[in-house]
Amino acid sequence: MSVKLARADRRAAWLFMAPMIVAMLVVAVWPLARTFYFSFTDAYLDDPTNFSLVGIDNFLEVLDDHTWWIAVRNTLVFTAISVAIETALGLAIALLINQAIPGRGLVRAAILVPWAIPVVVATKIWEWMLNDQFGVLNQMLIALGLVDHGIAWTASGTLIMGVVIFIDVWMTTPFMVLLILAGLQMIPGEIMEAAEVDGIPAWKRFWSITLPLLKPAIGVAVLFRVLDALRMFDLAYVLAASSEQVMTVSIYARNRLISFQELGIGSAASTWVFLLVAFIAILVIGVLRLDRAAGEAA
Amino acid sequence: MTDLSLTLPVRRRRSSASYRLERRLKKAALMVAVGLVLVYTLFPYYWAIVSSTKQGAALYRDTFLPALDFTYYRALFENTVFLGSLVNSAFVATSTTALSLILGISAAYALGRIDFPQRRGVLLAILMISIFPQVVVLSGMFELINWLGLYNRPSALVVTYLLATVPFTTWILTTFIREFPRELEEAAIIDGCSHFRILTKILLPLMGPSLASTGILAFILAWNEFLFALTFILTDENRTVPVAIGLMGGNSRYEYPFAQIMAASVTVTLPLIILVLIFQRRIVAGLTAGAVKG
Numbered sequence: 001m002s003v004k005l006a007r008a009d010r011r012a013a014w015l016f017m018a019p020m021i022v023a024m025l026v027v028a029v030w031p032l033a034r035t036f037y038f039s040f041t042d043a044y045l046d047d048p049t050n051f052s053l054v055g056i057d058n059f060l061e062v063l064d065d066h067t068w069w070i071a072v073r074n075t076l077v078f079t080a081i082s083v084a085i086e087t088a089l090g091l092a093i094a095l096l097i098n099q100a101i102p103g104r105g106l107v108r109a110a111i112l113v114p115w116a117i118p119v120v121v122a123t124k125i126w127e128w129m130l131n132d133q134f135g136v137l138n139q140m141l142i143a144l145g146l147v148d149h150g151i152a153w154t155a156s157g158t159l160i161m162g163v164v165i166f167i168d169v170w171m172t173t174p175f176m177v178l179l180i181l182a183g184l185q186m187i188p189g190e191i192m193e194a195a196e197v198d199g200i201p202a203w204k205r206f207w208s209i210t211l212p213l214l215k216p217a218i219g220v221a222v223l224f225r226v227l228d229a230l231r232m233f234d235l236a237y238v239l240a241a242s243s244e245q246v247m248t249v250s251i252y253a254r255n256r257l258i259s260f261q262e263l264g265i266g267s268a269a270s271t272w273v274f275l276l277v278a279f280i281a282i283l284v285i286g287v288l289r290l291d292r293a294a295g296e297a298a
Numbered sequence: 299m300t301d302l303s304l305t306l307p308v309r310r311r312r313s314s315a316s317y318r319l320e321r322r323l324k325k326a327a328l329m330v331a332v333g334l335v336l337v338y339t340l341f342p343y344y345w346a347i348v349s350s351t352k353q354g355a356a357l358y359r360d361t362f363l364p365a366l367d368f369t370y371y372r373a374l375f376e377n378t379v380f381l382g383s384l385v386n387s388a389f390v391a392t393s394t395t396a397l398s399l400i401l402g403i404s405a406a407y408a409l410g411r412i413d414f415p416q417r418r419g420v421l422l423a424i425l426m427i428s429i430f431p432q433v434v435v436l437s438g439m440f441e442l443i444n445w446l447g448l449y450n451r452p453s454a455l456v457v458t459y460l461l462a463t464v465p466f467t468t469w470i471l472t473t474f475i476r477e478f479p480r481e482l483e484e485a486a487i488i489d490g491c492s493h494f495r496i497l498t499k500i501l502l503p504l505m506g507p508s509l510a511s512t513g514i515l516a517f518i519l520a521w522n523e524f525l526f527a528l529t530f531i532l533t534d535e536n537r538t539v540p541v542a543i544g545l546m547g548g549n550s551r552y553e554y555p556f557a558q559i560m561a562a563s564v565t566v567t568l569p570l571i572i573l574v575l576i577f578q579r580r581i582v583a584g585l586t587a588g589a590v591k592g
Contacts, residue, residue: 010415012493013408017420020405020468027461028427031438038437048441093335101328109578110339116574117343118522120540121563125346128556136345170342175585182586231431234524238544250433250525257437258529267437274434281429 032274038267045261058268062256068269070244071252072276077161078236078248079229082168087222089169090176091214095206097177098184115174119234126167127239130154157245164236164246168229176221183217184210219288226284230277249273343567350560370561380562382535383542386452387521387566390538394459394520395513401460402467402512403505407497409468410475411483421472428465432525435461443530450532458526463516470515473587474508475501511580514573521570539566 039058043051062068097107114122129136130153138150153163187210195205233250240246247255253273257266350371351364374380409417439458448454482504483496491499527538534542543566546559574581 009412009493013412013414013417016408016412016493016497017405020401020464023401023460023464024424024427026442027439027457027464028435031435031442031461032430034438034441035435045440048444096328096331096335099328101332103332107332107335108582109575110336112574112578112581113343113571114339116518116570117567118524118540118543118570120522120524120544121567122342124543124546124559124563125342128349128560129342129345131556134556170338174339178582178585182582227429231433233433234540234544237524237528250431253433254436254525254529257440263437270434270436273431277429277431277434 035267035270038263039271041264041267043263045257045263045266048263051264054264058265059272061265062269062272067244067247068249068252068272071247071249074161074236074246075230075232075248075250075276078165078168078232078246079226082165082172083222083225083229085165085169086173086176086225087218089173090180090221091218093173093177094180094184095210097181111174111177113174114171117171119171120238122171123167123235123238126163126170127154130163154239160240160243160245164239167239168232168235171235172225172228176225179221179224180214180217183214186217187213223281223284223288227277227281230280231273249276343564343571346560346563350557350564352557370558371565373558374561374565379534380542383537383539384566386536387539390452390455390459391517391520393453393456394463395517397456398460398463398467398516399471399509399513401464402471403497403502403509405468406471406475407493407501409472411480411496412493421469424465424468428462428469432461436525436529439526440529449530450536452531452536452538454530455520455523455527455538458530459520459523462523463519466519467512467516470512470584470587471505471508474505474512478504507580508584510577511584514577514581515584517573518570 038048040053040055041051042054042058093111097104097111101107117125130138132138132150132152132155135150135153137153138147141147142150151159153159191209192205195209200208231250232248233254236246236248237251249269250273253266253269255266256262256269260266348364351367408414409421439461443449443454443458446454446457448457478501483491483500486496486500522540523538524540524544527541528544531537531541537545539562543559543562546555546562
């Protein structure tokens, strides 16, 4: 009877998941498999039915391309710096909101605004604010006497990566704040009270109690942000189109695929992106697991 | 021992006035920090509003108050192409959200309530799909869209957006369903109620708030998407708003229509901001439910 019931349950489970699984097979698994397949062919986008297999030539060609390596470096630099700043800033703002301060609800609502603004819109707003001649930021700097003429933030090759990171930090810090805040609110208040009564200074309370207890929450937030930053496309694309200074691996792969119509090479580049992201994901998860194991042993 | 006697006189009892001063200073520092955070997060959007209401030369003067000149908004709403892209975005985001909620809730019921051996495997697969970069499936997706005959149609975006939204809604709704006590359905199970009836008659009526927060997040995801919208739509009248704004520009760097772009930016963002402020608590619940238990 119960075996029969369990089997009926199992059938019901698959039935309930069937629409979701079909959708995922169509829009995720199948396109992914086709991308892998195309990366071994010399197909072009204008006539994708006419091609022959070329082995691993496309993969080698991507690795031979100087621009690809620039894109890889840009992506890694962007990911490392922006996630680091977002984590620090997110932690600071989360600690601030966690205090009993007037206007706490207002701050909590306000930090959601940058998060809700579309990436394209945020980029355009900052591009306007950072405009070399009329941007409000330059005008403020001039008024304060810090510079005597506007800085070309987005036109200069050396500053533009900084601008991209700056805009990304503005947009995604709210996400960090919310996740870290959720972690903070799970820390029982008694621990902090006990430490305070014992006269342990604030910085030490933070370093030895808050931070270790926050580690899981921060770890998950960092993992999400790293994976998201690695696939960044819209921000750099809107700000600088295909300029090499901020080209990410996603922009590189799309360029080869759509702009140059190289279905085969573009797919190979996409596959490299996939492998890169998978590798870093495993790396980050590994580090998180190690932390957790170490925390349990201590 | 000597240490103690040396430090004791230094740590003499402080007067209550000095404590009060310290408390006030701390409070003032916190207020300054709060002010800085508010300026940092809100000023750019405020500045976009200010800039969008300034005409001509006034745009280039740095007054911090809006000029309340709505010429650009009027022009925007007389621009049929822009209005068209608003309609496209609304259609795409609404359809994507509705579809992903239906697929998500059905799968989430199985994953959250029925015990079957492959459950963890399915959840892991969903998580993996949700993290890989969209550009990875671009070529296969291009072929699929062409094959379905959807190229350059907004409905192509509904199909492709499911890649991001369905894993997301499934994952979050699963965590929400697990939070409901199982006792809710026990009587129904004993009475031999089918799973379909348990889901539709017992769980769904309780899940309004969960569906709302999941739906808003999926809607924002679909409303803001850029890569697929840029790639699978060819002509201006079929574009969604982010791409329309992204491609706005003058003929040269010097006649860049900043005020128009700011007006368009304010327009497309306003509904989202209002939505976010109204459903603030729900959104935070949805975001953290998805991540904390991940």
